[in-house]
Amino acid sequence: MAHVSIIGNGNMGQAISGIVTASGNTVEVLGHGDTKPVTGDIVILAVPYPAVSDVIAKRADQLAGKVVVDITNPLNFETFDELVVPADSSAAHGIADALPTAKVVKAFNTNFAATLAATTVGDQPTTVLIAGDDADAKALLTDIVTAAGLRAIDAGALKRARELESLAFLQIGLAAGQKVSWAGGFAVVA
């Protein structure tokens, strides 16, 4: 049994909370401004990218040593035309640098909230692409995702977060431009 803390109660935080519950594990959802310490073995940062630095500043001690899941997409949401992290880096790398003892995993950033709730994208099961350097952390998250009826694919080391963020940037741009719906996007066909 895993206990999961989710920081952020927006549509992604709520959708991921539903997945954890469906998986038979326990979850607590904290608002961004909530000051209660996290109690989970896994902590999911489900706040918008610009809020991550504030969460880390306030909770670095609590996050030390834990599995920390970064779901963010560091877009320039004014232009939808660029990522705001350096081209050779990623939001996940910034978080790993800021939390050197945490086991940082990138996941869920390529999934629209509606597809997490529906557990399907088109006719395919919703697939969570997971990148990280700690195999146990990835396995723990994989177990939760698959127990909830979604698919999980190990996308490789944390450095692949760069490509996961690029994919999501593209997907968000297509949805914002009404080329795909927010309930569609990229499905993974095995």
Added chain:
Amino acid sequence: MAHVSIIGNGNMGQAISGIVTASGNTVEVLGHGDTKPVTGDIVILAVPYPAVSDVIAKRADQLAGKVVVDITNPLNFETFDELVVPADSSAAHGIADALPTAKVVKAFNTNFAATLAATTVGDQPTTVLIAGDDADAKALLTDIVTAAGLRAIDAGALKRARELESLAFLQIGLAAGQKVSWAGGFAVVA
């Protein structure tokens, strides 16, 4: 009626040739080493990325002013662990820089050859993501793709080639690691 030249007769060149034929347009396929001048209004560079510079060196005059379609993925194919273009650039940008009067379009790089031939990925129509700065060039290619029964989506300006190459890098890595099949990968759900 468009006339299309494809340079490269590997599995991608053959699959794209099939699409052009199915669309009711005309096509010539030239091997990489072929010295015959291209006659198409559209020229598709269907050679591996390392061969592109040689093609451009030999055919820059012929490609001037034309619609040039870059389908390449500039992977390090020894490690499958990095792109060999600068992180803030793309193969397409390099080609556009080398062919300043050509109308360079990025397309087909996110499609596996088998999905172009099948016209489906899973239960979805195969979708060709097209990026470029010339709207007429993108429209011309879109007409060919859609007339062949595939879908096309305008993914934006040529700068989006960077994300298209990242997506394809991820997809190739997943297939090489047997996480998806070479007949699967990312389907686009509208």
